[in-house]
Amino acid sequence: xxxxxxxxxxxxxxxxxxxxxxxxxxxxxxxxxxxxxxxxxxxxxxxxxxxxxxxxxxxxxxxxxxxxxxxxxxxxxxxxxxxxxxxxxxxxxxxxxxxxxxxxxxxxxxxxxxxxxxxxxxxxxxxxxxxxxxxxxxxxxxxxxxxxxxxxxxxxxxxxxxxxxxxxxxxxxxxxxxxxxxxxxxxxxxxxxxxxxxxxxxxxxxxx
Ligand SMILES: Nc1nc2c(c(=O)[nH]1)N[C@H]1C(S)=C(S)[C@@H](COP(=O)(O)O)O[C@H]1N2
Ligand SMILES: [Mo]
Numbered sequence: 001x002x003x004x005x006x007x008x009x010x011x012x013x014x015x016x017x018x019x020x021x022x023x024x025x026x027x028x029x030x031x032x033x034x035x036x037x038x039x040x041x042x043x044x045x046x047x048x049x050x051x052x053x054x055x056x057x058x059x060x061x062x063x064x065x066x067x068x069x070x071x072x073x074x075x076x077x078x079x080x081x082x083x084x085x086x087x088x089x090x091x092x093x094x095x096x097x098x099x100x101x102x103x104x105x106x107x108x109x110x111x112x113x114x115x116x117x118x119x120x121x122x123x124x125x126x127x128x129x130x131x132x133x134x135x136x137x138x139x140x141x142x143x144x145x146x147x148x149x150x151x152x153x154x155x156x157x158x159x160x161x162x163x164x165x166x167x168x169x170x171x172x173x174x175x176x177x178x179x180x181x182x183x184x185x186x187x188x189x190x191x192x193x194x195x196x197x198x199x200x201x202x203x204x205x206x207x208x
Contacts, residue, residue, distance in 0.1 A: 005066030008126045008151045009081040013070075014187035020077040025141035028175070032110040032161050034145050041146065043096040045106075045167035052096035059146060060131070062087045067128045069151030071158070072187040084149050086130035089123060098167040106172060107148050108164035115157045115174040116183070117150065119167075126151055129162060154185040154192070171203050 013019070025031075036056040044051040065088045071079040098105075098119065105122040108114045121127065128149045130138060138144040143160030150157040156176040177183050182191040183202035191197075 005068060005085075006126050008067070008069035010070055013078055014072055015190050017072055017076055017078040017187065020073075020079050023079050025139075026073060026075070026155070027141070027160060028113065029111050031140050034140070036145075039145065039163075041163060041165070043092065043165045043167075045165075046099050046102040046169050047167055048097040048099040054095070056145065059087065059129075062091055064131065065128070067126060067130070067149065067151070069126060069149065071149075071151060071155060073155040074181060074185070074187075074192050082149075083134050084128055084130040085132045086128050086146070086149075088125070089127045089129065090125070092129065092165065093123065096165075101169045102167035104168040104171045106164075106166040106168055106174060107159045107162060108166065109147075109159045110161040110163055113159060113161075113175050115148075115159050116168070116172055116177060117153075117157060118171075118184070121150060121153060121157075121184075124150070124152060152186070154182075154187050156181060157185055173203055 039056045041054045041059055042051065064085045066085045068081055068083050071082050103119055105117045105119060106114050107117065130147050130149045131145060132138065133142065138147060146162045147160040148158050148162055173183060180194050182193055183197055184191050
């Protein structure tokens, strides 16, 4: 476990969740092949000082922090106390700050998967760009080389195989958010489906 380890593992489960007996991988589409020479992480959109492009070596040499957190999938399985480590969002934001107008973030994975977050959820000190679970690199099916972990929201916000971070000036819906899942995804208030959203607040699922 990293020296600086944040904890968000809870004694109780959010409503409607059950503990998973094992940790299967869950995603839409194939597991991408990691090619370090071709891989990059692009941070762009509503940036304060311009876009940033990091190579795999750049990302892999950043300081790492630890996080122990329960992981809640919207399909009701919870994986308790997952021991992650990786790059904190604070480190990424230091390298590429959003400007004063950025209110949301779209995190993009390989093959166009995406999830939108409010800036406060992205900046939470338990949000992590994970590279490891326990002592090991993430397995390919769990997001190697880099995945987002947002333990205070349902798992579809935790984008695997991250390649882009886009700062937004207005909210836009990501992959599952466009397909009927809740825009915010707080498991403690069971924000599973888009129909539970307040009509006025988030962007409509039908907007272009
Ligand atoms: N790129 C990508 N990331 C993704 C998904 C996906 O389909 N593609 N599925 C999400 C969902 S719904 C969940 S519950 C978690 C599952 O993470 P795991 O496979 O490591 O358990 O990944 C999330 N991240
Ligand atoms: Mo999920």
